[in-house]
Amino acid sequence: MSAFIIEGLCQGCQRCVDACTRGAILVFARVANVNADKCIECEECVEVCMHGAIAFRENLEVVQKND
Ligand code: SF4
Numbered sequence: 592m593s594a595f596i597i598e599g600l601c602q603g604c605q606r607c608v609d610a611c612t613r614g615a616i617l618v619f620a621r622v623a624n625v626n627a628d629k630c631i632e633c634e635e636c637v638e639v640c641m642h643g644a645i646a647f648r649e650n651l652e653v654v655q656k657n658d
């Protein structure tokens with residue numbers, strides 16, 4: 592499980608990049624990407640994202656199971 596970016600909400604502001612102590616987030620073409628191998632699920636990125644663009648993989652799986 593790692594943080595992941597909801598691409599349609601991400602504004603590419605890089606606040607999450609600056610907040611991530613693991614260097615797990617990079618922004619390409621104004622959309623953030625999370626390296627799942629580096630993410631420790633600390634949720635620092637979620638705290639700073641002003642667009643609600645970061646969630647966790649387990650939440651996504653719950654959504655998909657309910658489809
Ligand atoms: S803080 Fe949110 S909106 Fe900004 S780059 Fe990160 S995910 Fe995208």
Ligand code: SF4
Nearest residue numbers: 611630631633634636
């Ligand atoms: S949850 Fe923590 S380690 Fe993972 S991407 Fe966000 S700030 Fe980085």
